[in-house]
Amino acid sequence: MPEASAAQSNDIALAVRGLRKSFGHIEAVRGIEFDLKRGEFLTVFGPNGAGKTTLIRMLASLTRPTGGSATVAGYDVTANDPLMRREIGVISHASFLYADLSAFENVRFYAKMYGVEHPADRAKQVIDEVGLLPRLHDRVRTFSRGMLQRLSIARAIVHNPSILFLDEPYTGLDQHASLKLREQLETLHTQHRTVLMTTHDFARGLEMCDRVAIQARGRFVLHEPVHNIDTRCFEKLYLEQVGQSG
Ligand SMILES: Nc1ncnc2c1ncn2[C@@H]1O[C@H](COP(=O)(O)OP(=O)(O)OP(=O)(O)O)[C@@H](O)[C@H]1O
Numbered sequence: 001m002p003e004a005s006a007a008q009s010n011d012i013a014l015a016v017r018g019l020r021k022s023f024g025h026i027e028a029v030r031g032i033e034f035d036l037k038r039g040e041f042l043t044v045f046g047p048n049g050a051g052k053t054t055l056i057r058m059l060a061s062l063t064r065p066t067g068g069s070a071t072v073a074g075y076d077v078t079a080n081d082p083l084m085r086r087e088i089g090v091i092s093h094a095s096f097l098y099a100d101l102s103a104f105e106n107v108r109f110y111a112k113m114y115g116v117e118h119p120a121d122r123a124k125q126v127i128d129e130v131g132l133l134p135r136l137h138d139r140v141r142t143f144s145r146g147m148l149q150r151l152s153i154a155r156a157i158v159h160n161p162s163i164l165f166l167d168e169p170y171t172g173l174d175q176h177a178s179l180k181l182r183e184q185l186e187t188l189h190t191q192h193r194t195v196l197m198t199t200h201d202f203a204r205g206l207e208m209c210d211r212v213a214i215q216a217r218g219r220f221v222l223h224e225p226v227h228n229i230d231t232r233c234f235e236k237l238y239l240e241q242v243g244q245s246g
Contacts, residue, residue: 013038013073013163013194014059020067020218021054028054030218031068036211038162039192041185043205046215047242052198053093055215056165059196060090073163086114089161091169095152099141103132106140107154114159126154131180145172153181157188164188166197170204182207202238206231216242 014036021029028051036042046052057063059070061077061084070077075084090096097106104123111119127133130150135143140151149172156164166185170178182204188195189208199205206212212229214222214237221241229237 010074011037012071013040014070014196016059016068016070018068019055019058019065019070021051021058021063022066027218029058029065032215032218032220033068034213034220034223036194036196038194039189040211041189041195041197041209042211042213043209044196044198044213044215044220045200045202045205045238046198050215051218052215053167056090056092056167056196056198060088060092060165061085062090062092086159087162089156089159089164090167091149091152091156091165092167095148096155097140097148097151100139102137102139103127103143103151103154104136106151107158110155111158116159122158123154126158127151129157129180129184130154131177146174146177149173150177153184157184161193163194164196166195168199169197170199170201178204202234206234214238214241 012035016032016034019029019032032055044052054063058065059072059077061080064078072084073087075081101109104127107123107127108119111123116122124136127136130153132147132150132154135147140148143151153169169181173181185195186208197205206226209226212222212224212226213220221244
């Protein structure tokens, strides 16, 4: 599909064209190109340093590309449009939480910022969904790593975003919280939300995605609908693709 029509089509959630990011002499992302339709779930695998986090940060307008272009829900990621922020939820290595505020105060703050109706009620609801109601009024600085990750999930979904960027969202979660997140993602998927997730966990990454990408050395070396892939042999395919990316 030509670039302009892809970006304008309501059916396309993400349109990424020749996207690049360099940090000095390090080329973290070296020309990534793909479309993701609304409601599709893309999992991106790739070794440490492949540029997955940098890709997500560019798509979430947290860092500026040094080349190429991307639109998210029709918004240019470099335009810093607050309307785009309402459309997206981000779980990344940075928790975006305020240590001296309570769980409730943090999530309510984001709910208000995004113009959510009844922000206090909604904040409690999502905190309950991630199993943190008993710690509602505790300061975030007293939370364990997994609890912080749970609260990050609550923060990311409080405004019902249509597109989710999840950078290794299972990191630090115990089995119970992992299952809960899986259920939440399944629900979001059935609600036709668009998801781009990175993970190192093959099973978690493959279980509900529609599309699979392998990123290596800043590029997608594979990008296919999941039904084109023999998921039982994915590790072999992954190692071959990553090995060949040289
Ligand atoms: N702020 C920065 N300044 C300098 N270099 C950076 C910065 N952020 C990322 N990089 C470099 O960009 C490259 C890609 O990093 P990135 O974090 O995107 O990889 P990743 O695929 O998410 O890795 P991991 O699986 O380890 O999380 C790495 O070489 C990293 O050192």
